[in-house]
Amino acid sequence: MINMSLATAIHQSKQGAHPRDHSGHIRQIETMHDLFAGRYNSVTTVGETFDGAVVGLGVAEAVDGEIVHVDGTTWHIPADGIPRVAPPELGMPFAVAAFGGEAVTREVPEGAGFADITALVDSVLAAETQHHDYLVAAVKVVGDFSHVLLRSEHGQTPPYQPLGSPGSVTGEVRFEFAPWQGTLAGFRFPDVADDVVIPGLHLHGISRDHSSGGHCHEVTVTSGRLYVWVDDVEVEVPGLPVAA
Numbered sequence: 438m439i440n441m442s443l444a445t446a447i448h449q450s451k452q453g454a455h456p457r458d459h460s461g462h463i464r465q466i467e468t469m470h471d472l473f474a475g476r477y478n479s480v481t482t483v484g485e486t487f488d489g490a491v492v493g494l495g496v497a498e499a500v501d502g503e504i505v506h507v508d509g510t511t512w513h514i515p516a517d518g519i520p521r522v523a524p525p526e527l528g529m530p531f532a533v534a535a536f537g538g539e540a541v542t543r544e545v546p547e548g549a550g551f552a553d554i555t556a557l558v559d560s561v562l563a564a565e566t567q568h569h570d571y572l573v574a575a576v577k578v579v580g581d582f583s584h585v586l587l588r589s590e591h592g593q594t595p596p597y598q599p600l601g602s603p604g605s606v607t608g609e610v611r612f613e614f615a616p617w618q619g620t621l622a623g624f625r626f627p628d629v630a631d632d633v634v635i636p637g638l639h640l641h642g643i644s645r646d647h648s649s650g651g652h653c654h655e656v657t658v659t660s661g662r663l664y665v666w667v668d669d670v671e672v673e674v675p676g677l678p679v680a681a
């Protein structure tokens with residue numbers, strides 16, 4: 438289902454008066470509702486989704502690791518925490534990718550955490566006369582971090598266990614680094630609990646030396662640069678009409 442609040446956000450974003458040179462578009466494959474309901478069969482591939490994307494994130498088929506796309510390369514971080522370049526044929530049940538557009542950049546202050554980065558993104562949107570409830574922004578933070586908490590997960594075999602269900606074994610593996618250097622890439626979604634998007638800021642990381650990465654739970658910035666793409670968003674759910 439396409440929830441009305443996100444559909445409204447998409448519509449308003451497309452009607453928004455942002456400068457032409459910032460325009461691009463964001464694609465999300467599959468909804469959070471389906472992911473949390475345990476639909477982990479792939480609906481797209483790395484090659485289909487991330488070819489030409491500026492940033493992207495996803496989950497590998499059977500939740501067998503995290504995916505992050507940045508600087509023209511797609512990385513797959515399985516449960517051992519060691520990133521590999523993802524082959525184009527690797528399947529994904531969930532993915533979001535941003536295309537085109539021109540990033541607005543800001544310095545990230547020392548000590549900034551998730552909430553501070555979110556606030557900084559929102560200030561960029563406000564300066565563009567946009568509001569985070571009405572669009573999805575693509576985000577990248579490049580820099581040095583005093584601390585990051587990353588995670589991946591062990592793949593499952595059918596029948597899949599829904600994420601977050603009572604008593605479920607999620608297979609989550611956490612990796613903590615202090616310090617850490619690298620890039621976090623992802624999206625600032627509207628703060629709506631609508632089963633379509635993960636609300637708020639969702640970032641996946643890859644270290645500068647490509648030795649670590651994963652979904653980012655916690656972060657503390659030492660020095661960094663924030664990139665924000667203030668884009669249109671297009672949500673694609675296989676089997677349903679394209680929204681908006």
Ligand SMILES: [Zn+2]
Nearest residue numbers: 640641652653
């Ligand atoms: Zn994630």
